[in-house]
Amino acid sequence: MSRHLTDNDVALAVNVVTDWHAPITWDALVAVLSTVLGRRITRQAIYKSHPRIVDAFRDAKARARNNRQSRKIKGKVKKHGDIALAYQIDQTENLRAQIELLKRENHNLLEQFLRWQYNAASRGVTREILDIPLPKRKQ
Template sequence: MRKQKLSDTQVDQAVQILDGWNEKLTWNAYLEVLAKVTGISITRQGIRQYPRITDSFDQTKTRVAVQRQAIGAKAGIVRHGDMALAYEVQKNKTLQAKVERLERENKDLLEQFLRWQYNAQANGLSPELLNRPLPARKTHLDRQTNKKREPRKQNDA
């Protein structure tokens, strides 16, 4: 395993690992699992470059601590349960963690959009200019055949 930067896909994988995490969370344990999943060895200092991962790590650490306290309080009431039910409860916890993370990320993106909108208007950028379609990208085949691609169609909706 070599040290390198994480791609967007690997950052998504790293955050999804945290969504499903239900044991005591430490940086060493997390980085070990992350290395196995992504094939990339990264240090604690290196992972701090990715705010999505560090925010998710902090939230997961808090969530796991609260869950562990609740389990400790119920330790005397444990009954033999159905394995299917236990699986569904675990799946539900994972999905709840994912929803909470996505809601936080959505809120952060909306705040960023508002900042961009304000700054664009303050600097005289018109909505027409901001809504222009992206330029067509040339693909490997386009370069080989020297053919022009048809421009992207803009959605009216």
Template sequence: MAKHITDKDINNIVEFLDEWDLTVSLTWDKLCNAINEELSLNYTRQTLQKYVRIKDTYKSVKEHASGTKPRNKKILPSSLKVAAGKLEKLERENERLKRENSSLLEQFVVWQYNAHIHGMKMGQLNQPLPDKTRN
């Protein structure tokens, strides 16, 4: 039976995609093989595509790599190429995090509205999670 993907695995895969070398074409098979080799995670394309964070990040990296999204293509001395590459990766990660944050804020507004409609009080919403040691 296949192992279920965890939140930590999703985060590791998304961060791995943020660091993807844009000179290498990105495919689902290449991603599956790369995360198997680098992260020791063995998931299929179908499994990875079920998760919005992975799918959206894959799509964004694919757009960057294919040239659909503008990239900084200035000719740089070799001493600056590494820095430019790191900067580009950080910009992609920042873009992804902004998209994820926006999605979470939208979800929060839905929850806030539903809590108000169902008469939940602020005290109920702020109640701490149960302690795991107590059942």
């Protein structure tokens, strides 16, 4: 059985998907992630255990569907030779994708916090108990 993905692995995978420029498929993503992470990973494992990667994948698919207009603009720009402008358009698209992904992740974390807050309150766990610092690690 393969190791679970660490938080760093998941963050790296999300960055790979966010920076993806070609048409994205699960097979292509799994192949790239296997190379980047240095071990084999399956679509099923990603889909079952890593919603951040799945959300990033869905965003990449949606971007691919919605960027036809952007491709037309970039094509005109490249024909006229302004490479710097085409680069800035790419950078802007990547930043917008990252912003949307972070907004969605923030929303999901806020929902999770509210769930935890409700569950803690319904079980009599006080704020003072929740605010107790973690024990210090022994060196």
